[in-house]
Amino acid sequence: MSDLLANLNPPQLSAVTLPPQHALILAGAGSGKTRVLTTRIAWLLSTGQVGPQGILAVTFTNKAAKEMQARLSAMLPVNTRAMWIGTFHGLCNRLLRAHHKEAGLPALFQILDSGDQQSAVKRLLKNLNVDDEKFPPRELCHFINAHKEQGIRAAQAEVYDDYTRRRVELYAEYEAQCQREGVVDFAELLLRTYELLTRNEPLRQHYQQRFRHILVDEFQDTNVLQYKWLKLLANYGADDGAKLFAVGDDDQSIYAFRGAEVGNMRDFEREFRVQSVIRLEQNYRSHGNILEAANAIIKHNRGRLGKNLWTDAGAGEPIRVFEGFSDLDEARFIVDECRELIRDGISRNQIALLYRSNAQSRVLEHQLFTAGIPYRVYGGLRFFERQEIKHALAYLRLIANPDDDTAFARVVNFPARGIGARSQENLQAAAHQANSSLYNAAASLTGKAGASVGAFVRLIEELRRDTASLPLSEMVEHVIDKSGLRQHYLGEKEGQERLDNLDELVNAAVNFVQEESGGDLAAREEAGDLAAFLTHASLEAGEHQALEGDEALQLMTVHAAKGLEFDIVFLSGLEQGLFPHENAAQEREGLEEERRLMYVAVTRARKRLYLSWAQTRMLHGQTRYCVASSFFDEIPEGLLRRINPVSKSAYEAPRASGGWGGGMGGGRPAAAPAAAGLPDGLRIGMNVQHAKFGFGVIVAAEGRGADARVQVNFGGAGMKWLALEYAKLTPA
Ligand code: ATP
Ligand code: MG
Numbered sequence: 001m002s003d004l005l006a007n008l009n010p011p012q013l014s015a016v017t018l019p020p021q022h023a024l025i026l027a028g029a030g031s032g033k034t035r036v037l038t039t040r041i042a043w044l045l046s047t048g049q050v051g052p053q054g055i056l057a058v059t060f061t062n063k064a065a066k067e068m069q070a071r072l073s074a075m076l077p078v079n080t081r082a083m084w085i086g087t088f089h090g091l092c093n094r095l096l097r098a099h100h101k102e103a104g105l106p107a108l109f110q111i112l113d114s115g116d117q118q119s120a121v122k123r124l125l126k127n128l129n130v131d132d133e134k135f136p137p138r139e140l141c142h143f144i145n146a147h148k149e150q151g152i153r154a155a156q157a158e159v160y161d162d163y164t165r166r167r168v169e170l171y172a173e174y175e176a177q178c179q180r181e182g183v184v185d186f187a188e189l190l191l192r193t194y195e196l197l198t199r200n201e202p203l204r205q206h207y208q209q210r211f212r213h214i215l216v217d218e219f220q221d222t223n224v225l226q227y228k229w230l231k232l233l234a235n236y237g238a239d240d241g242a243k244l245f246a247v248g249d250d251d252q253s254i255y256a257f258r259g260a261e262v263g264n265m266r267d268f269e270r271e272f273r274v275q276s277v278i279r280l281e282q283n284y285r286s287h288g289n290i291l292e293a294a295n296a297i298i299k300h301n302r303g304r305l306g307k308n309l310w311t312d313a314g315a316g317e318p319i320r321v322f323e324g325f326s327d328l329d330e331a332r333f334i335v336d337e338c339r340e341l342i343r344d345g346i347s348r349n350q351i352a353l354l355y356r357s358n359a360q361s362r363v364l365e366h367q368l369f370t371a372g373i374p375y376r377v378y379g380g381l382r383f384f385e386r387q388e389i390k391h392a393l394a395y396l397r398l399i400a401n402p403d404d405d406t407a408f409a410r411v412v413n414f415p416a417r418g419i420g421a422r423s424q425e426n427l428q429a430a431a432h433q434a435n436s437s438l439y440n441a442a443a444s445l446t447g448k449a450g451a452s453v454g455a456f457v458r459l460i461e462e463l464r465r466d467t468a469s470l471p472l473s474e475m476v477e478h479v480i481d482k483s484g485l486r487q488h489y490l491g492e493k494e495g496q497e498r499l500d501n502l503d504e505l506v507n508a509a510v511n512f513v514q515e516e517s518g519g520d521l522a523a524r525e526e527a528g529d530l531a532a533f534l535t536h537a538s539l540e541a542g543e544h545q546a547l548e549g550d551e552a553l554q555l556m557t558v559h560a561a562k563g564l565e566f567d568i569v570f571l572s573g574l575e576q577g578l579f580p581h582e583n584a585a586q587e588r589e590g591l592e593e594e595r596r597l598m599y600v601a602v603t604r605a606r607k608r609l610y611l612s613w614a615q616t617r618m619l620h621g622q623t624r625y626c627v628a629s630s631f632f633d634e635i636p637e638g639l640l641r642r643i644n645p646v647s648k649s650a651y652e653a654p655r656a657s658g659g660w661g662g663g664m665g666g667g668r669p670a671a672a673p674a675a676a677g678l679p680d681g682l683r684i685g686m687n688v689q690h691a692k693f694g695f696g697v698i699v700a701a702e703g704r705g706a707d708a709r710v711q712v713n714f715g716g717a718g719m720k721w722l723a724l725e726y727a728k729l730t731p732a
Contacts (some may be wrong), residue, residue: 118141417455565605
């Protein structure tokens with residue numbers, strides 16, 4: 001018990017040991033909010049104030065939920081399964097699984113991830129003959145989700161013009177389609193749970209009495225509906241409701257674009273008459289220079305609740321800044337550094353490569369792959385989103401729920417069975433008319449198409465029958481074989497990787513069943529292995545990739561990195577338009593949200609931070625010419641160490657740095673001193689000729705071998721950094 005509380009500073013201790021009451025912990029990054037929240041749960045349990053079943057804790061990611069469960073098990077002997085710890089989505093899923101009947105859902109309801117949702121909307125538009133140029137599916141999804149996140153059903157949506165009227169009608173049609181197919185999207189999970197509890201008094205009372213303490217991490221990013229959901233469960237207004245313990249940081253609010261409301265913090269304080277707002281000001285995560293940079297950046301935002309973070313960890317190393325001449329160059333630099341760090345004994349799990357947008361991961365992945373460094377991508381190109389995996393899952397989903405039209409449409413003709421677009425359209429029309437699922441409508445098709453679709457339906461039925469008594473992993477394997485997927489990819493030229501992924505899906509099923517912890521087990525008991533596995537695939541996409549358990553470099557967007565920490569962080573793509581993002585940079589509010597995102601990124605680093613950008617970047621198939629992010633201007637120059645010289649100082653010799661490694665496993669020179677890296681015949685000050693830029697003079701050089709680059713003043717064509725490997729300079 002005293003062990004539990006050792007290593008807490010005084011404000012942390014007072015937060016952990018507050019008597020039962022509503023509380024708000026408002027504190028900056030790395031000040032121990034999550035630690036306080038976890039320790040409070042342990043303290044409540046170990047002092048006997050509440051049993052495990054009385055705890056509901058909301059985390060931001062599944063990864064965080066797992067970590068919290070693991071910490072709690074390590075702190076005290078407790079059945080973590082009895083506690084409800086998870087994300088809003090995960091918790092709602094658990095509740096809906098347990099009460100699917102009351103919620104009007106089939107036992108094996110499926111979850112649509114955002115990709116599924118879009119294809120469901122596309123299918124809907126097609127059925128209704130709606131022009132998808134006028135109503136782009138993406139936007140329509142956004143419209144629907146935004147309404148759901150406000151708790152607004154189609155029937156209640158406000159209509160202010162014809163266009164909106166039509167969108168609201170489509171929203172209603174979409175609701176009907178989902179209901180018919182027995183599927184729910186992410187936003188629906190929450191709204192459905194909220195409605196269920198509002199409507200069903202005995203159920204509501206049951207949970208209101210069960211949960212005595214509700215603890216919420218990252219409270220600043222809750223949206224309107226999530227806050228209402230919390231209020232409902234905490235029985236707002238009654239004296240005997242659960243105590244709400246919220247921790248958050250207004251400076252890290254990064255989901256306003258998805259409806260999150262920082263205002264929830266103020267509302268919470270007022271509505272729950274919070275007596276204790278506790279502030280934590282000591283940062284235990286980052287070295288001084290990193291923290292100072294973070295503070296300097298966030299200071300540019302207005303209307304902050306105001307916090308001042310300090311650390312006694314010492315200044316540490318300067319922040320390293322690298323300017324690449326292309327995204328490839330930047331990625332090469334990052335991967336080279338990683339290789340050195342790993343060689344120096346840094347764990348791969350402690351190195352994070354962060355970026356603003358998912359698309360940026362490709363070039364990094366490519367370099368890592370080439371270098372043979374294991375890595376894991378969180379979010380983005382995720383295991384469960386790969387084509388072959390989605391195909392296999394679609395078969396499994398049809399076994400679980402034949403009315404799942406999204407799954408049906410995905411694989412009815414994959415592998416090809418001669419069921420053409422025409423037949424599929426006829427089937428859609430028949431289903432629409434009969435108001436039934438595609439599966440059920442199959443019998444009504446006649447002729448050749450009817451025969452092929454009928455064969456498909458029989459295949460699914462066979463699969464269901466033959467796998468009924470198999471353990472999950474064998475079931476998955478059977479489905480991959482008998483559906484024809486394996487055969488199909490065997491015949492494909494580049495099919496091997498896909499086959500490997502399919503095998504990995506079988507492994508994932510094995511791991512899933514073996515896993516003993518937390519909500520998954522509860523879900524498995526409630527819905528069976530298959531449904532639980534399918535839920536897991538939709539909810540936790542990206543968090544369980546092929547390499548789970550292995551040490552791997554951590555790649556993710558800044559959004560996905562929230563709450564996490566790493567010894568070493570590389571933040572790449574710091575260019576105007578990319579970060580801050582062009583969509584947001586125009587207005588102050590947008591820019592401020594980008595700045596909070598930057599603050600989140602910087603504060604993930606414990607010991608070393610790299611910031612990099614590239615002069616040119618391939619994005620969406622086009623080369624963009626870039627300028628450095630304005631966020632660089634907000635960091636005091638004294639905190640930075642430029643790894644390569646900037647154009648400004650072009651005529652100075654590049655900084656040859658000593659003591660580079662700064663205590664992390666011995667140094668090495670950053671940029672090779674100018675002349676050292678130059679191949680024979682080239683030297684600083686020399687006149688050279690370039691095929692495109694003409695005559696110039698070499699003013700600086702760095703790097704060695706394949707990485708050697710020179711800076712050349714081409715007079716009219718300006719100052720350029722060029723990779724020697726490609727530049728083909730000749731002495732002039
Ligand atoms: P974020 O805002 O990024 O979510 P946070 O406020 O939740 O950060 P934590 O992740 O809880 O911060 O803590 C940051 C780090 O500091 C963790 O490694 C944690 O174990 C450590 N830490 C927190 N409090 C203390 C303390 N009193 N003594 C030593 N280490 C601490
Ligand atoms: Mg945290």
